[in-house]
Amino acid sequence: MSRLDDGTLSIADDAPDAGAGSRGAHLFLVLESSKPLAPPVRIALEGMAQVVFGRGSSRAIGRQQIGTPNQLSVRMADPWLSSTHARLTYVLRRWVLEDAGSKNGCIVQGVRKAQAQLVDGDIIELGYTFFIFREDLAHEPGDPAIFEAPRAEGGAAGKLSTLIPSLERSFTRLASVAKSTVSVLIEGETGTGKEVIARNLHEQSDRRGDFVAINCGALPRDLVEGELFGYRRGAFSGATEDRPGLLRSADRGTLFLDEIGDLPAPSQAALLRVLQEREVRPVGATRPVPVDLRVVAATHRPLERMVENGTFRADLFARLAGYRIELPPLAMRREDLGVITGTILRELAPERAQSLELAPRAARALLYYPWPGNVRELEKCLESALILVGEGTRIELEHLPGAVQAALESTNLLRRSSEGNAEREKLVTLLREHKGNIAAVARTMGKARMQIQRWLKRHQIDPESFRK
Structure with missing residues (x-):
């Protein structure tokens, strides 16, 4: 391995469980x-x-x-x-x-x-x-x-890349699970990528029907069953035509029940019947309609605790949790920030992604920010940064949202504190050595006498105390 001649550039000052493993x-x-x-x-x-x-x-x-x-x-x-x-x-x-x-x-x-x-x-x-x-x-x-890691690419494949061994094995197992009909429960904070997992399962399942996503928390409480199971004309006021419902729209496909923990108790019982009987009875109908569903559910709520306190049905939980995967928050998988950033940039700007750069201060802010909104927040952050960059290729700190920029403050304060402590210790050592002689300290440090006096004032050091 050859040693290169030194031509180093200068950096400006502002510049889950592994089993038996x-x-x-x-x-x-x-x-x-x-x-x-x-x-x-x-x-x-x-x-x-x-x-x-x-x-x-x-x-x-x-x-x-x-x-x-x-x-x-x-x-x-x-x-x-x-x-x-x-x-x-x-x-x-x-x-x-x-x-x-x-x-x-x-x-x-x-x-x-x-x-x-x-x-x-x-x-x-x-x-x-x-x-x-x-x-x-x-x-x-x-x-x-x-x-x-594999080279950055857009889409679900890129977003399911990870360097964390235990998470990598979980993602690998999904390929086998996808080919089965077992129901899957995806757990994790909002924005961690639960729908990405669900869509990936559908894409690998070879099921011929559609992927139908339902946000259970966004359904009107008085219309949940009509939206899910469909209804017959005249079943209630405003039902002017037959509607198949969301569950029947997913026939022979994948039904993604996002935020399943928000589903009201009566609707939980009705959904359980559908999963048990594999048939849907539209509101106002007298006969059920057969339906072939692969169910994937997701939640940020602690379903097991909800089962214990009676707010979520234990039998429905058992039906949904055939295979469980938990997505850690982005703050707990900071090792993957580069993988995910590359994937997002490739997806948002495919034609110029290869030429993009992150200013070091911007990269530092991305790594230190806690990302309470997880991957979704990172995606929005980079999307807005690319808009502000315009035709440029370098994402600077000022292109990032204010909250992300502020993440540098804690590290800057820590750095200034550390550097300040070192500066003070050096001054005290030299003042002791030269018995409080400021001119001698200035010569030793190669600084002007006035600069030494400014530092003494900043650190509240009295040179007279060293002349005794």
Whole structure:
């Protein structure tokens, strides 16, 4: 592996359960801000003694060919990386990141550090490339040591990509479940992608009918059964014609019952009869109509707790929960932010996605923001950013919503606090050494005397106290 001459650019200051598997430390290459469509990577650190990061002509991740066999090399085509930028070393059962004398330094959780003992979830910035460290991640022995996500693509396939081993296995099992007729219950917060899962199940099921989505929480409470089961003309005031209802519209297809926890109790009983008997009786009809349904339900509510307190029928829950999958909130799968961002950009701007860039401060904000609205909120965020970018190709921090921009404030305050503490400690050390002589301190630091006086005032340090 050849060593490149140092031509490093400068960064401006403003610039679920794995079953019987194992657990161990992993490093995720989450996002290259200059190439947001580049596939993210998961790296298992088990058995490694050291990881060396540096700049290369192209991305190259693998074991070192020279030296210790359990040393990993991570080379990135990032011009803001030094040729040898940092080292991640396993010391006394902990992983320690150390700057290797780089020009632009290492940032951990928003703070520039020469050395840092990593903890679970730490966000690491090396150059303009972002990593996340996971200390105790569930995985299976057969999982690859280095796994690169598929290249970003739009649609359900892209949105079901993940670097998290346990979630990856859940998504893989969906392919087998899709071919069956078993009902599926998808659980998770609003905006996590439950309908994406439902549509993907339908697409892989080979069912010839339509995919019919029903938001149970949006149905008028006094018209639920008429909307779901249909009605005959004259069944009630305003029923001027026969209507088949939403359930019969999904005949031979997939019925997606979104927010099933919002379904009123009487309608729960009627739906249970449909699922048991496989037939629908329209309101006002005397005979039932056979229906062939594959049911997929979704909810953000705790259905099991609702069963316990009597607000959701236990027998209906049993019918719906043939196979269950839970989608974690985006804040709990931050490792996938790069995968999902690439997919969304490809879907929103297919013709120019490859040329798009994220300014480092914008990428940093995306990683630190908690995303209460989950993937849906991220999608809206990037959609509005692309509108504001116009014909440009670089998404800046100011193109993001105000709430996302504000996510940098906490990290900026932390960075300023850390840098301020270091500055104060250095001043105190030099004042002690030079017995309060401000001119000597200024010469040692290579600064003007007036600058030293400003710093002393900022940190409320009295030089007289060192002259005793």
